[in-house]
Amino acid sequence: MTEASRVWMDNAYWENYQQDKVKCILMIVDENGVTTNQQLTLTKTAVDGSENTDWLELMDQVGADKITANTTERAELKQDQRKKEEQEKNEKERAQALHRLFEAKIQAFEIDTIKNSTNRVLKSKLRKAQNLIEVNVYSMMIIMEDINNAESGTD
Amino acid sequence: MQNQEPTKGFLIVASMERNFYLYAINLIESIKDHYPEAQIAFGVSEYLCDGRESIADHIFYVGDTQREKLIGLTKTPFDLTCYLDADCEVQHEDVATVFDLLEASDSDILFTALTKEREYCYKARTFPGGELELCGANFVYDNRKQIVKDLMNDWKDLYWAQFYENTWWPLNEAGSPDFQLYPESYKQWDQFTLWWLVNKVDKYKELKYDIIEDDARWNWYALYIESLVPTKGPPIITHHSWGIDKYNKTYGNIG
Numbered sequence: 001m002t003e004a005s006r007v008w009m010d011n012a013y014w015e016n017y018q019q020d021k022v023k024c025i026l027m028i029v030d031e032n033g034v035t036t037n038q039q040l041t042l043t044k045t046a047v048d049g050s051e052n053t054d055w056l057e058l059m060d061q062v063g064a065d066k067i068t069a070n071t072t073e074r075a076e077l078k079q080d081q082r083k084k085e086e087q088e089k090n091e092k093e094r095a096q097a098l099h100r101l102f103e104a105k106i107q108a109f110e111i112d113t114i115k116n117s118t119n120r121v122l123k124s125k126l127r128k129a130q131n132l133i134e135v136n137v138y139s140m141m142i143i144m145e146d147i148n149n150a151e152s153g154t155d
Numbered sequence: 156m157q158n159q160e161p162t163k164g165f166l167i168v169a170s171m172e173r174n175f176y177l178y179a180i181n182l183i184e185s186i187k188d189h190y191p192e193a194q195i196a197f198g199v200s201e202y203l204c205d206g207r208e209s210i211a212d213h214i215f216y217v218g219d220t221q222r223e224k225l226i227g228l229t230k231t232p233f234d235l236t237c238y239l240d241a242d243c244e245v246q247h248e249d250v251a252t253v254f255d256l257l258e259a260s261d262s263d264i265l266f267t268a269l270t271k272e273r274e275y276c277y278k279a280r281t282f283p284g285g286e287l288e289l290c291g292a293n294f295v296y297d298n299r300k301q302i303v304k305d306l307m308n309d310w311k312d313l314y315w316a317q318f319y320e321n322t323w324w325p326l327n328e329a330g331s332p333d334f335q336l337y338p339e340s341y342k343q344w345d346q347f348t349l350w351w352l353v354n355k356v357d358k359y360k361e362l363k364y365d366i367i368e369d370d371a372r373w374n375w376y377a378l379y380i381e382s383l384v385p386t387k388g389p390p391i392i393t394h395h396s397w398g399i400d401k402y403n404k405t406y407g408n409i410g
Contacts, residue, residue, distance in 0.1 A: 084382075091380040099377045102244065102395045106177050115207070124188045127181065128246075 005029045008061045009037075013071040020044040022067060024058055097131075104132055108139045113146045161234035161299065163254040164194030168227035169203060169241045170217050176203040178395070179241040183210055186239075190251040196236075198227035220319065222345050225311035228296075229304075237295040240394060247391040249372070256367060257295045263303045264296040265367040267374035269346075276378050279344065284325075284336030285354065291346045293374040293392060295367070302362050306352060314348040325351070 005028070012024035026038045042055050108114055108126060117123060119142060126138035165186055169179035176199065186193050187210070197211035200219050208214055213232050217223035228238060235254045239245075257265050266289040269280050280287050296303050316323035324342065327333035341347040353359050367373050375390030 087382055088380055091382060092378075095378045095380070098393070099395060102377070102393075106174075106181060109181065110177065123184070127185055127188060127244075 003028050004031050004033075006057070008058045010062050010066060011070055012058060012062055012067045013074050014067055015041060019064070019068070022055075022058065024062075026054075101129070101132060101135065104135050105129065108135055111139065111143070114139060114142050117142045117146065119145060161258075161297075162194070162232070163235045164196055164212070164231075164233040164237070166196045166198070166227055166231050166233070166236050166238045167211070167241055168198040168217060168224040168238075170198075170200045170223035171219050171221055173203055175241045176200075176205075176208075178243075180207045180210070182239060182241060182243050182245065185245040186250065189245050189248050193251070194233065196227075196230075196232050198223060198230060222314060222318070225307075225314055225345060228307040229311055231298055234297065234299045235295065236298055238293065239392065240292040240396075242395045243293065243374075244393045244395065245391065246393055247372075247389055249388070249391045253295050253367075253373075257297060260365060262363045262365040263300045264294055264306075264362070264364040266290055266294045266364060267292065267370040268366045273371075273376075273379065273384055275380075275383075276376050279341065282336070282338050282341060284333070285350065287344075287346050287350050289346070289349060289353065289364070289366075290374055291349050292394060302359070306359060306362060309352055309356075310345070310348055313352065314345045317348055318342050318345075325355075 007027045007029075009025040009027060012022050015021040015023050020043060022042050024040055024042060026040055028036045028038065030036070040054070042052060042058060044052060044055050046052055105127060109123075114123070114126070122138055122142050122145070126135065126142065129135045129138055165183075167179045167182055169175040179197065179199070183195050183197065186195060194213075195211045196213040196215070197208055198215050198217045199208055200223070201216045202219075215227075215230055217226055224238070224240070228236075231238075235257055237253045269277060269287050269290050271280075274280055296307075298304060298307075313323060324332040324334075324339075325337050327335065332339075337347070353362060353364065369387050371379065371384045372386045372388055372391045375384075375386075375393045377393055377395050
């Protein structure tokens with residue numbers, strides 16, 4: 001393939017803080033007008049210590065300042081994305097917990113003693129329970145009340 | 156002569172599945188917890204009853220399909236009716252304001268919304284011929300208006316024709332069911348029927364309806380992600396939509 005033109009895209013970013021390694025895209029247009037994009041990781045110098053001509057060309061076309069700005073922007077975007085993913089994960093877990101809580105309350109109200117209890121206050125507290133521990137505590141209180149009533153012969 | 160104060164109450168319907176009955180009882184109790192004066196009408200399949208239904212102020216029996224709600228809507232004993240899906244739970248005292256919101260509005264019905272932003276929670280919303288925007292899960296309606304009564308009757312009748320009797324579906328120019336614009340998979344959804352009535356039936360161009368303010372508070376799906384569904388306050392009604400694959404998939408009904 002004979003290259004008609006080589007253009008380094010201006011979205012390159014540093015791969016390390018020493019700024020001697022860069023991720024970039026080279027756009028090559030051949031003599032037939034066909035464009036090929038190559039994603040490359042360039043180092044400042046070759047293994048033998050010689051100058052990397054691709055590097056020099058990239059610095060000439062895009063420039064170190066632009067690459068630094070891209071790197072900062074990319075890091076901020078990634079951080080925002082991570083935060084958003086974390087937030088969505090936490091909220092999803094909370095939604096799932098809410099659903100489990102709802103099912104637990106429905107199950108609790110299927111226990112005969114709770115179902116038949118006339119203690120509206122405790123039953124209301126059970127319905128408003130904010131977590132599984134509260135569900136268990138209020139369920140237990142209703143059952144204990146029933147046991148105590150049975151022992152003392154009252155209802 | 157003085158204007159008579161409209162009667163106001165909540166309508167809940169539970170049919171077919173025992174879980175719906177349990178959810179409905181929980182919902183009724185939760186309404187009374189937060190709004191002790193609330194009047195409640197309960198439409199229920201008789202064979203589901205175990206006595207707990209007596210907490211409702213009005214009880215009427217319905218049949219054994221999944222969409223008895225549509226029959227229930229036509230049988231409300233109240234002038235102003237707040238219909239709630241059985242798998243909801245009231246969690247805030249603001250529930251008592253629902254009738255004030257309807258009376259203060261210029262609308263015959265206030266719905267909650269199905270929106271693009273909340274689509275991740277819905278089984279279906281958009282189709283080539285349109286998009287569902289009104290949620291038929293929780294809404295408040297003025298049953299004194301003839302157009303509202305007609306809508307509720309037509310919603311029931313058309314859904315029955317659409318799904319149970321298979322005698323109605325929108326037609327294309329060739330006179331065949333138009334499954335290109337209106338996919339066959341939407342036949343199961345009564346919300347499609349509602350969409351059709353309010354968008355395609357001339358009679359209902361006169362219907363005044365709107366979305367209730369801060370609507371997500373009135374129909375807070377348990378799988379809503381707070382940062383994606385901003386509200387001005389905590390949920391008033393949480394919707395635990397029955398039939399979901401609980402922790403990984405979307406809801407088993409539209410919304």
